Amino acid sequence: MIDVALASLIEDMIEKAGADGVVEFWQRVGDNLASRMGKEAYLGWTSFNVAVREARTAFSIEGDVTPLTDMAITDVDGDVVGYLYAMRQCCYVPTIFRTRFAVGRMSPADKAVTDEYNENVHNIAVCNFCVFHERFREEIAKNISVSGNSLACFLLATRGWSGETKISSKNVAQVNINEDHMRALLRNYECVYALVMRGARIKGER
Amino acid sequence: MASESRMPESNPFVEIATHLFLEDIATKVGIAGLNNYLVSLAKNLAGSMPKEEYTTWSEFLSALSTGQSILSTFEEVRPITDHCMSTFHSPFERGWREYAKRVGAFAPVPILRSSAVGGSTRSGSAPSLRSTARSRNTTITRSDRPL
Numbered sequence: 001m002i003d004v005a006l007a008s009l010i011e012d013m014i015e016k017a018g019a020d021g022v023v024e025f026w027q028r029v030g031d032n033l034a035s036r037m038g039k040e041a042y043l044g045w046t047s048f049n050v051a052v053r054e055a056r057t058a059f060s061i062e063g064d065v066t067p068l069t070d071m072a073i074t075d076v077d078g079d080v081v082g083y084l085y086a087m088r089q090c091c092y093v094p095t096i097f098r099t100r101f102a103v104g105r106m107s108p109a110d111k112a113v114t115d116e117y118n119e120n121v122h123n124i125a126v127c128n129f130c131v132f133h134e135r136f137r138e139e140i141a142k143n144i145s146v147s148g149n150s151l152a153c154f155l156l157a158t159r160g161w162s163g164e165t166k167i168s169s170k171n172v173a174q175v176n177i178n179e180d181h182m183r184a185l186l187r188n189y190e191c192v193y194a195l196v197m198r199g200a201r202i203k204g205e206r
Numbered sequence: 207m208a209s210e211s212r213m214p215e216s217n218p219f220v221e222i223a224t225h226l227f228l229e230d231i232a233t234k235v236g237i238a239g240l241n242n243y244l245v246s247l248a249k250n251l252a253g254s255m256p257k258e259e260y261t262t263w264s265e266f267l268s269a270l271s272t273g274q275s276i277l278s279t280f281e282e283v284r285p286i287t288d289h290c291m292s293t294f295h296s297p298f299e300r301g302w303r304e305y306a307k308r309v310g311a312f313a314p315v316p317i318l319r320s321s322a323v324g325g326s327t328r329s330g331s332a333p334s335l336r337s338t339a340r341s342r343n344t345t346i347t348r349s350d351r352p353l
Contacts, residue, residue: 001280001297003216006224008251012243013231029226036309061308062219091217098213102279103254132223 003095004102010128011109019116023131026113030135039143045080048146052085058140062091062133073175073196074203082175082196084156086189092129093190096161124168126160141195149197157182157192176204213279221301222309229313263288
């Protein structure tokens with residue numbers, strides 16, 4: 001029930017703090033949750049990807065994450081420094097369906113917060129939950145190390161419940177992935193992100 | 207829950223995030239402020255629900271026990287008598303359980319005096335969050351964070 005109440009809560013908060021204030025609140029909540037999750041260390045990408053597949057990492061809190069092990073990210077020396085990860089369903093989609101079922105329509109607050117984030121922070125959100133989710137992933141990645149290197153997370157592409165898609169040109173260029181690949185992945189997944197070793201010199205980085 | 211067969215399960219992550227969202231508000235406006243927020247939230251949410259009308263009490267009872275009424279959308283309601291209803295589980299139970307499992311103990315909520323949060327907490331109106339949101343701008347904007 002509380003997930004359905006969330007949209008009403010945000011509607012109420014927009015009146016008090018504005019859409020920009022809600023964006024800041026959501027980001028802060030992302031920071032808080034990430035700071036309360038423990039640190040993790042893995043010997044290498046294989047063990048990390050197995051842990052992701054078996055839902056044992058901090059990222060597993062968001063639901064079923066698929067490591068796209070055929071989509072490795074390499075550095076200038078040709079070493080693997082990251083992979084793409086994807087979710088078949090956005091965490092917030094069940095809540096959207098539950099809200100539409102119980103209330104009848106999504107609150108306009110959802111769009112207000114999404115638009116605010118897209119215009120002023122990062123044009124990648126397809127629902128208000130993306131605001132929290134992106135920050136959470138960025139922060140949690142810092143707490144995870146693979147081969148002694150902490151990770152950085154780049155949200156690459158999202159697909160909303162209505163079919164609207166967003167691809168982050170900035171992040172896609174950062175990890176040197178072709179946007180056409182992103183579009184292809186969005187046919188099967190609703191959220192695609194990259195985890196790379198922090199500070200890695202990615203091959204072909206634009 | 208009776209409604210589970212018709213409604214998809216929520217993702218536990220959303221429920222945990224919502225609890226943290228409430229914790230964050232409580233940190234800013236205190237317990238009384240949060241209570242006012244929750245009351246306001248309940249009014250808003252209930253106000254956005256569609257109206258229902260039943261011709262007889264038995265029709266209403268039937269809708270209630272089969273999860274057709276808005277009162278039983280989120281929780282299983284079982285009539286004890288015609289006018290006495292019971293719920294077996296709290297609709298918040300799953301969120302609490304997931305929170306305890308994945309995050310840990312609930313964070314303590316600071317007790318703030320109403321004067322410290324810039325508004326009356328007894329009047330039923332939620333205190334302003336605008337100033338607190340603005341004041342955090344330097345610490346949580348994206349551009350200030352190192353990669």
